[in-house]
Amino acid sequence: MKTMRMTTAQALVKFLDNQYIEFDGVEQKFVRGVFALFGHGNVLGIGQALEEDPGELIVHQGKNEQGMAHAAIGFAKQMHRRQIYSCTSSIGPGAANMVTAAGTATANRIPVLFLPGDTYAMRQPDPVLQQVEQYYNIGITTNDAFKAVSRYWDRISRPEQLMSAAINAMRVLTNPADTGAVTLAMPQDVEAEAYDFPVEFLAKRVHRIERMPATKEMISDAVKLIMSKKKPILICGGGVKYSEAQEAFRTFAEAFNIPFGETQAGKGAITWDHELNLGGIGATGNIAANTIAKEADLVIGVGTRYTDFTTSSKWLFQNPDVDFLNINIASFDAYKLDGVRVVADAKAALEAICEELKETGYKSAYTTEIKEARDKWLRELDRLANIKYGEGFQPEIAGQRDEVIEEFGEKFGSYMPQTRVLGILNEIIDDNAIVVGSSGSLPGDMQRMWRPKAPDTYHMEYGYSCMGYEINAALGVKMARPDVEVYSMVGDGSYLMLHSELITSIQERKKINVVLFDNASFGCINNLQMGHGMGSFGTEFRMRNEQTGKLDGELMCIDFAKCAEGYGCKTYRVRSEEELRNAIEDAKKQTVSTLIDIKVLPKTMTHDYESWWRVGNAEVARKQDIVKATEELKEELKKARKY
Numbered sequence: 001m002k003t004m005r006m007t008t009a010q011a012l013v014k015f016l017d018n019q020y021i022e023f024d025g026v027e028q029k030f031v032r033g034v035f036a037l038f039g040h041g042n043v044l045g046i047g048q049a050l051e052e053d054p055g056e057l058i059v060h061q062g063k064n065e066q067g068m069a070h071a072a073i074g075f076a077k078q079m080h081r082r083q084i085y086s087c088t089s090s091i092g093p094g095a096a097n098m099v100t101a102a103g104t105a106t107a108n109r110i111p112v113l114f115l116p117g118d119t120y121a122m123r124q125p126d127p128v129l130q131q132v133e134q135y136y137n138i139g140i141t142t143n144d145a146f147k148a149v150s151r152y153w154d155r156i157s158r159p160e161q162l163m164s165a166a167i168n169a170m171r172v173l174t175n176p177a178d179t180g181a182v183t184l185a186m187p188q189d190v191e192a193e194a195y196d197f198p199v200e201f202l203a204k205r206v207h208r209i210e211r212m213p214a215t216k217e218m219i220s221d222a223v224k225l226i227m228s229k230k231k232p233i234l235i236c237g238g239g240v241k242y243s244e245a246q247e248a249f250r251t252f253a254e255a256f257n258i259p260f261g262e263t264q265a266g267k268g269a270i271t272w273d274h275e276l277n278l279g280g281i282g283a284t285g286n287i288a289a290n291t292i293a294k295e296a297d298l299v300i301g302v303g304t305r306y307t308d309f310t311t312s313s314k315w316l317f318q319n320p321d322v323d324f325l326n327i328n329i330a331s332f333d334a335y336k337l338d339g340v341r342v343v344a345d346a347k348a349a350l351e352a353i354c355e356e357l358k359e360t361g362y363k364s365a366y367t368t369e370i371k372e373a374r375d376k377w378l379r380e381l382d383r384l385a386n387i388k389y390g391e392g393f394q395p396e397i398a399g400q401r402d403e404v405i406e407e408f409g410e411k412f413g414s415y416m417p418q419t420r421v422l423g424i425l426n427e428i429i430d431d432n433a434i435v436v437g438s439s440g441s442l443p444g445d446m447q448r449m450w451r452p453k454a455p456d457t458y459h460m461e462y463g464y465s466c467m468g469y470e471i472n473a474a475l476g477v478k479m480a481r482p483d484v485e486v487y488s489m490v491g492d493g494s495y496l497m498l499h500s501e502l503i504t505s506i507q508e509r510k511k512i513n514v515v516l517f518d519n520a521s522f523g524c525i526n527n528l529q530m531g532h533g534m535g536s537f538g539t540e541f542r543m544r545n546e547q548t549g550k551l552d553g554e555l556m557c558i559d560f561a562k563c564a565e566g567y568g569c570k571t572y573r574v575r576s577e578e579e580l581r582n583a584i585e586d587a588k589k590q591t592v593s594t595l596i597d598i599k600v601l602p603k604t605m606t607h608d609y610e611s612w613w614r615v616g617n618a619e620v621a622r623k624q625d626i627v628k629a630t631e632e633l634k635e636e637l638k639k640a641r642k643y
């Protein structure tokens with residue numbers, strides 16, 4: 001057997017550089033590159049290997065391990081999981097910083113290879129710097145924390161273990177039913193140890209992503225079920241995009257006149273103006289999708305995980321005869337809501353069911369309902385996008401300390417409602433520009449209000465809804481699509497949490513536009529607590545009040561533009577519609593990353609439409625409003641499905 005003498009890290013780098021996928025007959029390189037933040041746990045091992053011979057892998061310098069891993073997720077998600085980045089960190093804190101991102105990758109089913117450095121496998125120098133030392137088990141390290149959030153986890157305790165570990169990593173990363181975070185913990189000594197690796201292990205490897213077909217029986221079950229129903233609704237989940245099933249989904253909907261609602265991950269698979277597109281569905285859905293869903297007698301979920309936001313905590317579907325048909329590559333998801341299962345690739349399954357169902361002449365029984373629901377929503381959308389501050393102004397989230405609106409307006413010199421800003425943005429950014437989001441009030445507003453005008457322009461991470469994804473992931477999205485403008489839609493809270501890779505975007509000359517909605521609060525959580533009987537507590541950005549000793553002093557006015565200016569961004573301060581339009585137009589001309597600091601009135605995000613969200617509210621409290629809210633929750637809970 002021919003071998004090559006290399007360190008474990010050198011072999012890993014060479015292996016990664018030689019991985020390819022084949023999908024629908026097209027072959028492409030699987031690992032684009034490596035995000036690296038070096039410390040003693042990885043610089044002399046993986047760092048050395050990357051310096052010596054990275055092959056075609058591009059190495060980027062992360063500024064925060066979580067941030068760089070969010071960029072890796074953004075990249076892989078935008079690439080529909082066909083290409084990935086790997087992320088290498090040092091041991092201890094550097095590794096721990098990536099755990100949150102691993103959770104984000106796994107919750108969203110996005111492939112990322114995590115390579116955290118680890119303590120010495122041979123233990124001789126223990127305890128090393130940044131080693132936790134668990135008394136009950138010295139073999140446990142920070143990296144064991146990745147087990148809870150990884151689809152595959154391994155520790156390379158000897159060089160020869162790399163071979164089975166790396167092949168298993170590829171098995172999981174390229175498997176659409178099982179993908180997510182893969183963690184290979186890399187002990188510092190082993191990274192640098194030499195071994196005679198067989199050349200076959202290092203040779204080019206092509207992983208074919210098969211379109212798993214539905215069985216005859218599954219297709220027949222699906223056809224029978226659909227034929228027995230009059231008012232089906234489709235749910236367009238993220239799986240539609242990952243399977244490249246957009247066309248098959250549209251054809252299916254049109255062939256049988258079945259309207260569809262969109263999840264956060266599926267939104268934009270079909271553009272907003274399709275006459276069967278009801279827009280966002282569920283807790284943050286709109287009136288059209290939620291009204292039709294309420295009465296539907298069949299829900300056909302395609303590539304959806306059926307999160308509580310999609311099903312309104314299993315409350316949305318109120319027709320007593322409703323059944324579920326679940327088309328999903330993962331049997332885990334197909335089993336949800338006790339549905340009829342089609343465990344298969346979305347495109348293959350939709351095409352097969354379509355063919356057989358067409359022969360029956362099936363059509364849904366909808367007459368005018370779809371158009372009526374859509375028209376109603378479009379009128380509401382128009383209203384939302386045109387709300388302006390003026391005499392008798394009522395915020396959308398009314399009755400929650402309305403006086404804050406005036407206080408904010410005076411202090412910040414801005415009276416712009418969030419829904420109006422979104423309406424303008426949606427109108428003036430390029431049709432092919434990509435918007436990226438994940439947390440706060442923006443995802444809800446965007447699921448309801450955003451009208452994607454071209455495919456793949458809506459990028460929302462709402463599996464983990466991780467604050468700090470928006471800006472960092474936008475860099476990954478730009479790396480996937482350097483040809484279009486990328487806009488990170490981010491709240492002030494989330495900007496403050498993590499925006500480290502904004503600097504990397506400047507370093508890499510990968511321009512992103514940060515559209516920052518500053519409402520001086522963790523706004524959606526403030527709405528949530530006040531909407532459930534609490535006061536405003538710990539969710540506004542206010543000074544500690546010397547009189548009360550509480551955080552109920554003056555609103556904090558942060559100059560985010562100045563902050564980003566220091567990094568080298570072109571920045572804009574926006575307090576009026578004119579300033580907003582000018583800023584967006586000017587930002588389009590820039591080659592460097594931009595930040596548009598928009599002061600938006602609190603409480604001016606959208607409210608909910610015919611939906612519900614189950615949250616844990618106090619059963620006993622001094623405030624009667626809290627107890628009342630809990631009782632109301634219990635009432636609604638009676639309408640929710642049990643499982």
Ligand SMILES: Cc1ncc(C[n+]2csc(CCOP(=O)(O)OP(=O)(O)O)c2C)c(N)n1
Nearest residue numbers: 440441465467491492493494521522523524
């Ligand atoms: C990492 C992380 N921590 C906490 C949360 C819980 N959380 C969700 S939204 C939010 C506040 C977001 O504030 P901001 O970004 O300003 O958006 P706004 O709601 O004001 O629009 C918090 C704390 C989260 N989603 N992610």
Ligand SMILES: O=C1C[C@@H](O)[C@H](O)[C@@H](O)C1=O
Nearest residue numbers: 438439440441443465524
């Ligand atoms: O707790 C949360 C509430 C949601 O409204 C928000 O969008 C999300 O980011 C979150 O974590």
Ligand SMILES: [Mg+2]
Nearest residue numbers: 491492521523
């Ligand atoms: Mg905010």
